[in-house]
Amino acid sequence: MNWLSRLLHDPRRAPIFLIAYTVAASVLMYIFALNFETWFFVLLLTSLLFLHLGNANRWLKLGLAALVIAVVIPLTGQENGALLNVSIMICINIALALGLNVVVGFAGLLDLGYVAFFATGAYVYSIFASPQAPRFLPHLFENLPMGLPGDYFWLFLPVAVFAAAGAGIALGLPVLRLRGDYLAIVTLGFGEIVRILANNLDKPLNITNGPQGITPIAKPALFGISLGKPVHFYFIGLVLMLIAITLIRRVENSRIGRAWAAMREDDVAARAMGVPLVKMKLMAFATGAAFAGAMGMVFAVKQTFINPESFTFMESIAILAMVILGGLGSIPGAIIGAVTVTVLRMQVLTELANWLTQFHLPPALNLAKYQPLIFGLILIIMMRYRRHGLLPARRHFVDIDALTADSPEPAPTAPARGA
Amino acid sequence: MAELLKAEKITKRFGGLVAVSEVDFTVAPGEIAAIIGPNGAGKTTLFNMISGVYKPSGGRLFLNGTEITGLGPEQIAPLGVSRTFQNVRLFKPLSALENVLVGMHTQLQSGLFSTFLHTHRQRDEERAAMREAVRLLDYMGLKQFANEAAGSLPYGAQRRLEIARALATQPKLLMLDEPKAGMNPKETDELKDIIRRLRDELKITILLIDHDMKMVMSLAERIAVLDFGTKIAEGTPDEIKRNPLVIEAYLGRGAAS
Numbered sequence: 001m002n003w004l005s006r007l008l009h010d011p012r013r014a015p016i017f018l019i020a021y022t023v024a025a026s027v028l029m030y031i032f033a034l035n036f037e038t039w040f041f042v043l044l045l046t047s048l049l050f051l052h053l054g055n056a057n058r059w060l061k062l063g064l065a066a067l068v069i070a071v072v073i074p075l076t077g078q079e080n081g082a083l084l085n086v087s088i089m090i091c092i093n094i095a096l097a098l099g100l101n102v103v104v105g106f107a108g109l110l111d112l113g114y115v116a117f118f119a120t121g122a123y124v125y126s127i128f129a130s131p132q133a134p135r136f137l138p139h140l141f142e143n144l145p146m147g148l149p150g151d152y153f154w155l156f157l158p159v160a161v162f163a164a165a166g167a168g169i170a171l172g173l174p175v176l177r178l179r180g181d182y183l184a185i186v187t188l189g190f191g192e193i194v195r196i197l198a199n200n201l202d203k204p205l206n207i208t209n210g211p212q213g214i215t216p217i218a219k220p221a222l223f224g225i226s227l228g229k230p231v232h233f234y235f236i237g238l239v240l241m242l243i244a245i246t247l248i249r250r251v252e253n254s255r256i257g258r259a260w261a262a263m264r265e266d267d268v269a270a271r272a273m274g275v276p277l278v279k280m281k282l283m284a285f286a287t288g289a290a291f292a293g294a295m296g297m298v299f300a301v302k303q304t305f306i307n308p309e310s311f312t313f314m315e316s317i318a319i320l321a322m323v324i325l326g327g328l329g330s331i332p333g334a335i336i337g338a339v340t341v342t343v344l345r346m347q348v349l350t351e352l353a354n355w356l357t358q359f360h361l362p363p364a365l366n367l368a369k370y371q372p373l374i375f376g377l378i379l380i381i382m383m384r385y386r387r388h389g390l391l392p393a394r395r396h397f398v399d400i401d402a403l404t405a406d407s408p409e410p411a412p413t414a415p416a417r418g419a
Numbered sequence: 420m421a422e423l424l425k426a427e428k429i430t431k432r433f434g435g436l437v438a439v440s441e442v443d444f445t446v447a448p449g450e451i452a453a454i455i456g457p458n459g460a461g462k463t464t465l466f467n468m469i470s471g472v473y474k475p476s477g478g479r480l481f482l483n484g485t486e487i488t489g490l491g492p493e494q495i496a497p498l499g500v501s502r503t504f505q506n507v508r509l510f511k512p513l514s515a516l517e518n519v520l521v522g523m524h525t526q527l528q529s530g531l532f533s534t535f536l537h538t539h540r541q542r543d544e545e546r547a548a549m550r551e552a553v554r555l556l557d558y559m560g561l562k563q564f565a566n567e568a569a570g571s572l573p574y575g576a577q578r579r580l581e582i583a584r585a586l587a588t589q590p591k592l593l594m595l596d597e598p599k600a601g602m603n604p605k606e607t608d609e610l611k612d613i614i615r616r617l618r619d620e621l622k623i624t625i626l627l628i629d630h631d632m633k634m635v636m637s638l639a640e641r642i643a644v645l646d647f648g649t650k651i652a653e654g655t656p657d658e659i660k661r662n663p664l665v666i667e668a669y670l671g672r673g674a675a676s
Contacts, residue, residue: 251534254534255527256529256530265510269504273501273525274493275493275521395568400566
């Protein structure tokens with residue numbers, strides 16, 4: 001791989017390579033939209049990784065990346081629905097991995113019940129934008145037998161965000177004094193509580209419709225125009241994901257992000273520096289949960305059907321596997337982890353399973369049932385050979401000379417302060 | 420004389436063990452005071468009570484006349500008490516600059532939402548904070564390490580970085596817990612200079628702990644001696660040197676005669 005790394009760092013050859021590779025992968029992807037899709041899709045996604053790593057003009061890289069995610073994927077997706085479906089799930093999972101990364105990677109609080117917040121967001125919208133709410137609130141929804149129309153999707157985005165953040169605080173409060181293994185167990189329990197609650201809240205008042213789940217969920221609409229096609233969901237997911245990346249990048253190198261890192265590294269020293277642990281922990285739980293809340297809604301409208309089975313412990317583990325695979329505390333890491341795990345789960349595993357059917361293996365050997373094994377292997381291999389992940393977190397570099405150069409006053413030798 | 424810090428019959432019990440027993444102690448503004456005593460005398464426990472890490476089992480603590488007994492460290496730090504730790508406790512993977520910036524946490528205002536929105540105020544505040552942090556690093560002779568991981572710095576530099584981080588909280592009282600531990604004689608001399616400069620130039624009151632008499636005698640203006648959790652002596656370095664109780668605590672019974 002040395003030649004590749006040299007190629008990507010060569011300021012002369014890298015731009016040419018990036019353009020050639022991205023265009024070639026895009027063309028292949030589009031031509032073979034219906035065949036060999038997984039491998040061409042992986043090729044296309046690799047071009048995004050190269051764009052991240054390559055040494056070239058920032059605008060050129062952004063332009064090529066935009067071409068891939070905003071043109072090639074939706075265009076190909078018109079032909080190939082399965083592919084678009086995977087792409088939507090990638091957007092959702094990137095935002096989930098970034099959110100969990102805030103809690104586990106930045107603040108160092110191991111959370112094994114993260115899917116609970118995803119479920120919160122999904123259920124908050126689904127209950128009201130489906131025939132479910134009219135069932136238990138017949139008077140309020142007298143004229144709306146199908147629940148609220150899709151125009152309310154946008155209104156419900158902040159509602160879901162705050163509901164999930166509230167659930168984050170509800171989880172945060174009882175676990176404030178816990179750390180390590182104990183914290184992991186309680187968060188795991190919290191995730192299960194939310195799932196079991198959704199499973200059983202069909203009586204005495206039928207709020208969640210229990211294991212039968214909720215359907216049909218209103219598709220989003222804007223000014224009466226329905227945005228109900230998968231390609232719309234893709235763009236909604238994409239925009240929300242890009243917002244998530246922007247916000248988390250901003251918070252990473254800020255007063256709040258540093259306080260989280262300090263708390264993670266040494267809580268005694270952090271407190272001695274005046275960092276209020278309670279507030280910071282709750283803030284981390286709420287922030288991480290908020291992103292899951294928004295994405296829960298995208299998931300709900302994409303599926304048009306949700307039930308508690310979509311929010312199992314396995315999902316929490318999958319998101320954690322993404323974060324650890326990519327690199328704890330690393331934003332590019334969470335992204336590459338989410339992409340890898342999603343493609344592995346949805347594409348590679350199913351295709352391998354399909355391919356294996358020709359050998360008439362007993363059903364117990366169905367690869368689709370081996371997901372937990374795959375996650376376990378990912379976690380073990382990463383911990384053993386590459387603890388900091390595929391794209392490890394890098395220390396934020398500050399150009400000291402530039403910082404002091406435009407200083408309004410010449411830097412005195414002693415810090416100015418009151419006595 | 421108004422005291423900056425006053426401890427009244429301050430006591431800490433761990434189960435049956437009395438680590439600090441009814442210690443009365445004051446620090447005047449602008450002085451370099453020291454607490455000495457043999458290993459296990461309760462020095463660090465006393466420190467931990469003043470900085471809020473431990474809740475005292477008895478007695479009261481006052482800072483500038485206001486009671487701070489039982490407050491947590493995150494409440495005491497903004498009141499102007501900062502400290503270093505006996506075993507350096509830096510945020511190791513963070514850069515030296517970021518370590519100092521964490522120390523400035525309570526002076527900065529930006530919350531989650533202004534950070535998300537990347538407001539002008541937040542960016543200006545961040546830049547100003549970084550400049551101030553670089554200035555503090557420069558003051559402690561650490562500017563060249565600004566972007567290095569704190570855990571990778573040479574040991575002496577880590578000790579100084581801990582002081583820089585403590586200074587970032589803008590303390591009135593700076594407590595140094597065995598600051599010279601693990602330093603060579605040259606580094607120790609530099610450290611003494613630094614401590615004097617902090618007091619003379621920045622007007623910060625210093626309270627330090629050490630069990631090494633030589634260092635404390637040449638630096639501190641007033642010394643309290645702890646032994647088995649009780650204060651056995653207090654006074655100027657000369658008084659302490661001649662005090663038979665102190666000599667006994669350090670050298671054993673019979674050494675004084």
